Amino acid sequence: MAGGTWEQTNRPVLPGLYMNFQAAASSAIQAGSRGTVVVPVKANWGPVGTFVEVGSETAIERTFAANAVDNGTAYASLKLALLGGPKKLLAYRVASSAAKAATLSLKDSSDADVLQLNAKYPGDRANGFYVTIKPGVIDSTKFEVRLFEGNRMLYALLTTDVTAASLAKEINTDEQNLWITAQVIGEGTGEVANVSGAAFKGGVSGNDTLTNAEYIALQGALEGEQFDVLALDHAVDAALLASFAAWVKRVRSEGKPVMAVFGGSTADDTSTSAAQKAAARSLTLNHEGVINVGTGVRLGDAFYSSAQTSAYVAGLIAGQRLNESTTYAVTPFDDVTRRWTRAEQEQAVRNGVFIFFHDGRRVKALRGVNTLVTPGAGQNNAWKKIRSIRVMDAINTDLQRSAEDTYIGKVNNTEEGRQALIGAMKAYLALLAQSNVIEAEGYDVVLDPAYYGAAPVLKPEADQVFLQWNVKLTDVMEQLFGTFYVQ
Numbered sequence: 001m002a003g004g005t006w007e008q009t010n011r012p013v014l015p016g017l018y019m020n021f022q023a024a025a026s027s028a029i030q031a032g033s034r035g036t037v038v039v040p041v042k043a044n045w046g047p048v049g050t051f052v053e054v055g056s057e058t059a060i061e062r063t064f065a066a067n068a069v070d071n072g073t074a075y076a077s078l079k080l081a082l083l084g085g086p087k088k089l090l091a092y093r094v095a096s097s098a099a100k101a102a103t104l105s106l107k108d109s110s111d112a113d114v115l116q117l118n119a120k121y122p123g124d125r126a127n128g129f130y131v132t133i134k135p136g137v138i139d140s141t142k143f144e145v146r147l148f149e150g151n152r153m154l155y156a157l158l159t160t161d162v163t164a165a166s167l168a169k170e171i172n173t174d175e176q177n178l179w180i181t182a183q184v185i186g187e188g189t190g191e192v193a194n195v196s197g198a199a200f201k202g203g204v205s206g207n208d209t210l211t212n213a214e215y216i217a218l219q220g221a222l223e224g225e226q227f228d229v230l231a232l233d234h235a236v237d238a239a240l241l242a243s244f245a246a247w248v249k250r251v252r253s254e255g256k257p258v259m260a261v262f263g264g265s266t267a268d269d270t271s272t273s274a275a276q277k278a279a280a281r282s283l284t285l286n287h288e289g290v291i292n293v294g295t296g297v298r299l300g301d302a303f304y305s306s307a308q309t310s311a312y313v314a315g316l317i318a319g320q321r322l323n324e325s326t327t328y329a330v331t332p333f334d335d336v337t338r339r340w341t342r343a344e345q346e347q348a349v350r351n352g353v354f355i356f357f358h359d360g361r362r363v364k365a366l367r368g369v370n371t372l373v374t375p376g377a378g379q380n381n382a383w384k385k386i387r388s389i390r391v392m393d394a395i396n397t398d399l400q401r402s403a404e405d406t407y408i409g410k411v412n413n414t415e416e417g418r419q420a421l422i423g424a425m426k427a428y429l430a431l432l433a434q435s436n437v438i439e440a441e442g443y444d445v446v447l448d449p450a451y452y453g454a455a456p457v458l459k460p461e462a463d464q465v466f467l468q469w470n471v472k473l474t475d476v477m478e479q480l481f482g483t484f485y486v487q
């Protein structure tokens with residue numbers, strides 16, 4: 001999908017819809033589906049380097065395990081993201097080159113290695129797997145092959161043939177087997193000998209040796225995936241945050257309207273200078289597509305850093321309707337890890353820090369702001385609001401999809417064709433107005449007078465159309481001012 005922003009002196013080459021948003025002219029045919037979150041995670045089990053959809057805690061446990069063993073973050077971060085309420089959640093396991101799958105070599109009666117079992121995924125979890133092969137209890141002509149993890153049986157196979165080749169084929173083609181693969185490694189006597197509690201070994205998760213390089217490599221995979229919000233669930237150094245912020249800025253300019261949510265460490269969140277540290281992160285990032293979480297939270301007996309809480313914020317942003325705001329959004333948390341003073345809360349809002357606060361009854365998001373502290377050319381304070389950016393992103397996405405599906409390469413660039421395009425876009429704006437996403441009065445789409453007026457800047461070429469959108473974005477009530485007169 002070609003698109004993005006454009007410059008008068010450097011027009012794009014590829015066909016597509018290119019849109020500039022300006023403070024005095026916001027823009028936005030058919031509303032598309034939105035709300036996909038991506039969370040890169042660490043785990044001691046599960047597929048590496050691929051996007052996996054998870055829609056429940058059960059799915060998290062099945063895919064990545066239900067614990068934080070070996071410095072894993074998958075269960076906690078994905079659970080937090082689901083609590084935010086996204087329409088779709090994609091997990092992406094990152095691991096270093098040290099990651100390795102656990103294995104087990106099975107022998108024949110002559111003690112020769114004949115069959116190797118491999119864990120399906122790298123990680124030290126599989127070091128807790130063990131296998132039992134023995135004659136069946138009911139029918140001794142059959143053999144029971146069982147895979148255990150602790151006291152839990154993961155997989156069982158009943159077979160009459162325990163030759164290495166036959167077992168490998170049955171294990172590898174069994175759709176119920178989610179745990180291991182098998183390969184013949186020697187002929188021997190042909191049959192695999194009975195074993196009791198033969199343990200896997202050699203599994204390495206690849207979490208402790210992760211570097212910035214693995215995360216930067218993730219950026220390439222993200223460019224080929226459709227999503228809306230990315231959460232980086234661990235506190236990382238400033239260089240990596242800067243790299244992701246630069247990546248977000250670039251892909252947004254190329255027509256991929258995504259947001260990223262970052263945070264800090266528990267030490268940063270709970271220090272006496274937490275507000276200053278969080279503000280420093282936002283001032284460095286300073287972009288409408290990046291959100292910086294400044295407070296950690298408590299849920300039950302579990303404490304989460306602001307970096308971990310970024311997954312919840314990503315889910316919250318992705319799960320809201322376009323006419324909703326994260327400002328004062330009620331959360332499921334029991335408390336924050338450090339309650340900020342009023343002065344610190346004011347500092348957070350001014351410095352583009354997204355924080356949570358406890359109002360005496362519940363934990364809420366304070367104000368739905370991104371890290372844009374200093375608006376750039378053509379921007380105003382609306383660009384500091386997460387809701388405004390979501391609306392502009394949604395409009396941009398819908399426009400690109402409709403333009404590519406219906407107009408680009410299909411409709412003649414005649415007055416009739418241009419008016420058909422304008423009519424469709426006006427109908428789309430009417431839908432946004434009905435949903436209170438934009439003001440119902442005064443919106444319009446016209447041919448840009450700078451190119452079609454009496455004295456055009458440049459005359460459009462035969463395959464170019466220049467449009468001008470005029471809309472006013474709505475917002476929610478955030479500050480109520482009143483005067484109380486007492487007689």
